[in-house]
Amino acid sequence: MHRIKKAACIGGGVIGGGWAARFLLSGHDVAVYDPHPECKRLVETVLANAARAYGRLTMAPLPKPGTLTFAASLQEAVADTQWVQESVPERLDLKQRVLAEIDAAAPEGAIIGSSTSGLLPSDLQRDMRRPERFFVAHPFNPVYLVPLVELVGGKKTSPEAIARAEKLLAEIGMKGVAIEHEIEAFVADRLMEALWREALWLVNDGVATVTEIDDIMRYGFGLRWAQMGLFQTYRIAGGEAGMRHFLHQFGPALKWPWTKLMDVPDLTEDLINRIADQSDAQAGVLTIRDLERIRDDNLVAILQALKAGNDGAGWGAGALLKDFEARLQAEAPAPEVDLSGPLRLVETTVGPAWIDYNGHMTEHRYLQLFGDTTDALLRLIGVDADYVAKGASYYTVETHIRHLGEAKLGERLHTTCQVVSADDKRLHVFHTIRNTESAQIVATAEQMLLHVDTEAGKSTPAPRTVLDRLEPIVRAHAALEEPDGFGRKVGEGRE
Structure with missing residues (x-):
């Protein structure tokens, strides 16, 4: 299997910049192409945040960062690459055109991922000459810290391309989850959208404010989901009898009229203004940059804590970080770890x-x-x-x-x-x-x-x-x- 020596990021926005930072800080060269006049500034802003976060993320010796270049053309960016990541705006016609250009210019051995959050890979690969090497690689913001990538192949995607992507993602400390069937919005966004719809109704009906809903998540079940997910959390809720008991006991509640989930409130100007005003009040004096850094600091702390779980073996994303650090630490001397006490x-x-x-x-x-x-x-x-x-x-x-x-x-x-x-x-x-x-x-x-x-x-x-x-x-x-x-x-x- 070819390792990543150089990656190309086509599109330098928040997601494209996050991909660039993830590759660079894992030691790989990156070429970025985006015709936006502010591309260089935007990518370097994301990279500064990422470098700051990585400085606190791990004690393992990080590799020397890769070299970042801003290419004058798409063709220049994808030359000599092993991975090309497309992150242009979410328009099918634009992505089809850009992906066809990438396919025509990228080396034969390169694989091509798209950061789309919902477009079907079969539609995206329609005009590609070598569609078998294309797949959706849907990340989550910030890409340089959140390790999940949904891997979704189209009708013409080869299983080998997905398998190779999974291995290469592990090389940069990420977790590729292969989705067997392509559906709109994939899996993660469908789950998030279901919660989002219910939250909109709760605000619309005056049951809760945006701050109250966020507090319920971040102080409650969000902490459990971060390290154990949904089904394993419910399995534990079933006690010693496990998931079967849980489903027998709580399954009937699914038929109760608790939710308006199958119906979505109209985003009227009144509702939009209510949500926006509450969100402004929630943020207070904090700028977007402040909030990004607070988010990054919290994610670092969560990842470090999860790394120490399961008696030091790591748990969830923490176990992934532990494995990533082990690779970085392989040739580094182990520090003394002793203690000292009328x-x-x-x-x-x-x-x-x-x-x-x-x-x-x-x-x-x-x-x-x-x-x-x-x-x-x-x-x-x-x-x-x-x-x-x-x-x-x-x-x-x-x-x-x-x-x-x-x-x-x-x-x-x-x-x-x-x-x-x-x-x-x-x-x-x-x-x-x-x-x-x-x-x-x-x-x-x-x-x-x-x-x-x-x-x-x-x-x-x-x-x-x-x-x-x-x-x-x-x-x-x-x-x-x-x-x-x-x-x-x-x-x-x-x-």
Whole structure:
């Protein structure tokens, strides 16, 4: 199977730009052709958003981005490509003409996808000389983050083209779902349109506002659908008896007159204005660019959380991301994934956002936990937010962390702090992270802190109010045994 070396994107709007970003950030060269005078600016805007999102999406070493070129003609764009993606406006006559031109100019081994959201592939491939290599590749916005692509072949599409597309999509971290029968709007849009019709009626009848409907979805079943889909969610709703019990119990409700789904409200000016006004109120001061970035940040967080699901194996789109990262990480060295903990100051659970590609707590979270422990100690001696706001604090000037164990998703951890010594300027501490259930030491950190005047930027004696709280702790801890590992240098062997 040919891998993607170069892709061509014909059409540089939101979807075409998203395809370009997905290919580029996966390491493939991309040529874009669109006669629109603003094409270059529009594509580069999408690419900037995508690069920002990818910088937060994965800890795996991303490949060097591909080279982006803006071609002067369609023929120039498709030369030497393995994948051509058409994303021109949704007009059958326009797409037929453009696809015929692509077919005539693209290399024999290239496959051709269309981003149409509803036109039948058999109609689209009508004028192509080699229609067997054409298929619908319907993505979802933003293409560079949402991995789903509906693959729909026409009457003349070869099964080999669909199979090849599925494999090439996996190469760029996407999930191709082959639809066996071509129907208008395919599958995803039909499902979304059904929900959209019902939502229009709810607004039309004054039952709910656009904000209330969106809140119901994003705080409720949307979270379940994102990781499990519809049928598996309902299967679980059936309890131990499963889907059969669910259908027996809730199936009769399908005949109840709950919905106006088979009828669609007229989009009158009154309804259009009502929806538009409510949508404006919902957005408030947020611009479209603000909303796009909020959307991207949320998608990154969801994908990262799903990657850590199923005991670190990943779930749904998260499992796909995990596999994609594994390919990127194949030749990269694995980072250390260990943990570090007698005032008991911090209690926590290892959450999904703390997990790296090994399924353990990622390295920088150890330092975060030690920092949280230091902050807890400082609050105990009066160095709280109000104290810092007045222009003084303790700054960490030296840290030695030992990684002695591992922390996995869902495990309970707690930290302890031993104050080794202190004077009016310096605070010497030894922190330990322990697994709460097993009491095993996961990591330790020895730290030196200085009391500073934050406005002057230099060390200064701590006030008596702080020292009076600190000194009883110092006296009590002076009677403790020296903690194991105290004063070690980096690389020193164990006894």
